[in-house]
Amino acid sequence: SQKIEQNSEALNIQEGKTATLTCNYTNYSPAYLQWYRQDPGRGPVFLLLIRENEKEKRKERLKVTFDTTLKQSLFHITASQPADSATYLCALVGNKLIFGTGTLLAVQP
Amino acid sequence: KAGVTQTPRYLIKTRGQQVTLSCSPISGHRSVSWYQQTPGQGLQFLFEYFSETQRNKGNFPGRFSGRQFSNSRSEMNVSTLELGDSALYLCASSGGGTGLLQETQYFGPGTRLLVL
Numbered sequence: 686s687q688k689i690e691q692n693s694e695a696l697n698i699q700e701g702k703t704a705t706l707t708c709n710y711t712n713y714s715p716a717y718l719q720w721y722r723q724d725p726g727r728g729p730v731f732l733l734l735i736r737e738n739e740k741e742k743r744k745e746r747l748k749v750t751f752d753t754t755l756k757q758s759l760f761h762i763t764a765s766q767p768a769d770s771a772t773y774l775c776a777l778v779g780n781k782l783i784f785g786t787g788t789l790l791a792v793q794p
Numbered sequence: 795k796a797g798v799t800q801t802p803r804y805l806i807k808t809r810g811q812q813v814t815l816s817c818s819p820i821s822g823h824r825s826v827s828w829y830q831q832t833p834g835q836g837l838q839f840l841f842e843y844f845s846e847t848q849r850n851k852g853n854f855p856g857r858f859s860g861r862q863f864s865n866s867r868s869e870m871n872v873s874t875l876e877l878g879d880s881a882l883y884l885c886a887s888s889g890g891g892t893g894l895l896q897e898t899q900y901f902g903p904g905t906r907l908l909v910l
Contacts, residue, residue: 726904728902729884730901731899782827784829784836784837786836
């Protein structure tokens with residue numbers, strides 16, 4: 686069955702550093718991959734979408750890569766800020782929508 | 795534009811009861827999807843409605859059902875509640891014109907259901 690794995694533990698980094706979150710998947714060939722941010726008590730908020738034929742996508746301080754050979758996506762936040770602290774979810778988009786369990790990012794001031 | 799709204803925000807029920815949750819999508823959006831979120835299983839897709847028809851369905855038992863009205867508002871019903879149904883239920887809306895899977899999902903704040 687399809688499986689998505691994100692960084693299993695919380696990620697703690699210092700303000701100003703680059704945070705890198707990982708999304709690995711198996712038994713699936715997504716056409717798209719999306720990243721969402723979720724704050725406690727709120728629904729997820731869409732951040733970026735990357736298609737299977739795109740290697741990299743950027744939006745302000747965010748960068749996403751998508752390697753269909755490795756079956757992996759990396760999500761980077763450069764110059765991280767405490768306000769970036771949240772849970773980040775990846776979602777695979779193919780013949781159905783599958784979410785990862787998320788990575789909790791904590792940016793320390 | 796107002797965002798996706800869900801009511802109620804919190805709900806406590808007992809085993810065996812049934813519950814109905816409501817979702818109002820962003821104005822102009824025709825697709826509404828429902829998700830269940832639990833700490834152990836994460837965010838799982840329940841079903842999607844588009845133009846009052848169920849268009850996609852996840853792997854949940856028949857106790858979970860939904861419907862969509864002509865104004866795109868949607869309801870989700872869970873019958874014969876079990877303890878394991880305790881979760882955050884999220885709905886999301888999208889334009890829906892190109893199909894659920896290619897469009898950004900705009901999520902509501904969720905309804906937190908506790909089954910005792």
